[in-house]
Amino acid sequence: MTTLTDPPRESFRLSMLIYDTRYRSMTIQVVAMICFMLMAAWLINNTTQNLESLGKKIEFGFLAEPAGYDINQRLIDYTSRDTHLRASFVGLLNTLLVAVMGCVLATILGVFIGVLRLSKNWLIARIMTIYVEMFRNVPVLLWIVLFMAVLIETLPSPRAFRGDNATASMWLGDTMAVTNRGVYIPEPLFSRPLGDLPVFGAFNISLELLLLVAILIAGLFGARVIGKRADAVQEATGDRPTTWYIQLGVVLLPLIAALLAMGFHLGYPELKGFNFAGGIHMRNSLIALWLALSFYTAAFIAEIVRAGILAISKGQTEAANALGMRPGRTMRLVILPQALRVIIPPLISNYLNLTKNSSLAIAVGYMDITGTLGGITMNQTGRELECLLMLMLVYLAISLTISGVMNWYNERVKLVER
């Protein structure tokens, strides 16, 4: 007679932690965790010891002290009696300013060059290839200092604009002055201003700008509603009403009305004494940084655009033609939506690179956040740990925001496969 017995119960042995794949991953993770904690503890321990021996404490009180240095290119009011925090904020705005300007110019140039690189014209394609290789293979820092040096050495000084036999003249009908001290462009002025809106008592937002932005957004929204209605009519009847001029009017007319109501006019730069006065003064450091970053990034964007267009197989164009679509519609409805899916993610990561590269502003003395918080503030107060921590967090926040936008877009346009 046989009896069934349970298989021998496997008792847990210590060696199973290593040799049994069920437990091994746990062991590895625990060991990794312990190593990581030990490492972190070691670093923190070293830091506290070192700070103690230097007689420093980690504190951020220095941010409320007066900065004591000037920032010549700024978007909001600032004097040297303001705090370090405000100086950093001015720097942050400067970073964002050059990043946005750079992204816009780089995109325009990059798309232009990328499309021309695919031109059937052999000569044009070669010239654009040379542009791309030239800018991609030379460090961006070299381009920045080169642009700065060229601006300073080759442009006329304000003195050259003076007198009856001036050797230099202003551009665009005396509205814009390009000098070796920077570029002076007209500034928007309002003869019936609305005043400023203080935000947290820290800085003022001009109400005019706020109003214009609000009107613009409302106009765009209205235009979209009209477009939706046209869609509905098209769905129902098959005929699409022509609405583009109504949409344009909805966007533009209120804007123009608001501008007229506030008495909009331009203030032009004028030569006064040894320098120009009036207008907006864009300093050489800003211009050099902006142009160098844009030209450099444009070379990368051109390659992305080219790759995106080449990635769409020819069958798509042919299929669209077979359906009877005209070339314009083929481009708009078939090629571009697919190409954009390939183009946009690397494009955004290039925007991110441009923003990070704008930290090289310190090489030409443009006061971005690296120049203020990570430069003069850090050197004046000797608070390296706090300043660098804040600097890194700011850049990290910008990066994570941009990559969050990218992930959202990727999720939205993802190909839904079977």
Add this chain to the structure above:
Amino acid sequence: MSDVSFVRTEMLPQQAPPATSVGLVGWSRENLFSGPVNSILTILSLIFIYFVISGVLHWAISPTWAATSLGECREMIAAAYGEGAGHKACWGVIRERWLQLMYGFYPPYPVVPSANFGAAPEGAWPAFFRPNLAFVLLVLAVVPVLFSNLPRKMLWITAAFPFLLPWLLWGGTLWTPILVALGFVIGYLVMRFAAPVVGTIAGFILAVAVPLLWWGFAIGPLADAFSSVLPLAIPEVQSRDFGGFMLSITIGVVAIGCSLPLGILLALGRQSNLLILRSICIGFIEFIRGVPLITLLFVASTLLNIFLPPGTNFDIILRVMIMVTLFAAAYMAEVIRGGLAALPKGQYEGADSLGLNYWQAQRLIIMPQALKISIPGIVSTFIGVFKDTTLVSIIGLLDPIGLSNSIRADQAWNGIVWELYGFIAVLFFIFCFSMSRYSMYLERKLQTGHR
């Protein structure tokens, strides 16, 4: 019936295509003048090219090689072409400073420690013998890795190079690199002979621990002892004397060489299903990629010593190398992760079904394919790292851009722009462009072709 035939019985001889569709004319009709818009574009670009080339030639052809200052340059140009010669190059700055742009303040004859520029001391090696030899060795070490049809024995140079490079550049006794290399041999021997006795895991731990102890405690005394018997030493050179392209290439080579293995490990960590390991890798990669390199260099120059045990103070170039390597490794990890993600799942499953363990599968099946897919990304990361070495000028190291700032601040050369920056740009261009061409060659060579 007449034998009139209405059908031609023999073929006409083939005629040459019309003259306008072959040869140069045909080519330019097709590629340059295919329509009115294209013709206008072609003519405009021809005018543009003419202006650029004539402008550059007019500027570059300038007999100022012997000048010692910008003022002298202007006199020479005025003497040769008269007053209205326009903007002309001043090549004297390159002749006078090119050694500095190449080597910084590296002493040319470090056989005698105090001998700097000037006449060679008695019995000295040729000028800049050590950095030049290091560069030649670098080429010899890299070439067998790049081109697989070269003799495999050259890989021994590649293996020895990481130990020879610091010795050649910084000097000191040869015993240190030999003993450091011996550490790897010891680790291998331990793995080979101790593992069968104590088991694989314990053997592995021993093989890591014994060399670490060796490097930590045995090398210093042993190197002293050996060098007291037989010095084998060359004079030391301080890090602050490093500069120019030598510095860029040194930092670039170290960062490139170390970032690839580190990046592979990080990518594997990020792809693994061990939660804690993955989170650590993701955190590290995203942090490094989220901040600009310049902030990491600030950390290297001001903060790194605070994180280390009190009293540690090591070389600024070494600190910069560590930071640039970490920076490059994070980017490399993302590139390789892209390659890993692009592999079809069947490859992983095939490796599993063959009974390969994790590391065998990675080494034999996954990595060769993933790395092949990511070659363009890897090489463009390399190029990026090499270009980013210029950022060290901001923290005060004398790379070519740092030197160009001091040259332009010099009284004699105040106002020089194009010659100096052009020279630096051309050198960087040569390095980066040849790297990108090599990656294209490699892609073609490795293409096993499924399409």
